[in-house]
Amino acid sequence: MRDNIADFEGLAEHVEKSGLNYREAILDFYKNLGEKSGFTVRRDSSIIRYGLNLGRMDLIWIEPNITFTIEFGSLDEILKHLWRILEFSPSLAVLLLSSKSGCKATDVLKLINSSPLLEPMKKKFLILDLTEEEIVE
Secondary structure: OHHHHOOHHHHHHHHHHHOOOHHHHHHHHHHHHHHHOOOOEEEEEEEEEOOEEEEEEEEEEOOOOEEEEEOOOOHHHHHHHHHHHHHHOOOEEEEEEOOOOOOOHHHHHHHHHHOHHHHHHHHHEEEEEOOOOEEEO
């Protein structure tokens, strides 16, 4: 599954041919990949816990319980996503980041590896640097 998710060549081709803006094309690629794999896919699903709406997840593959989060903003912005991911507790959390943004993939990896709050999920993150086309480990 990891190889399918980290198909940078297929993603680049989809982004180029889709006619969508960059962010939407990326989400559309993973939506289509999930559907082709036979998964139920949800976009912009609210995470409700404790009677509170904690915000939305960009994309979720329901059956394998995999979340996809795309963030090209600042490191501050990824923190709210990480909180939602912790509350949702997926089997795999894919973070789609860019080394050219303020939210650098290497910084997020450092945060995940260093923070005791993220310890329970540490091995469940897959960080993709879309600019460098690499898995950040």
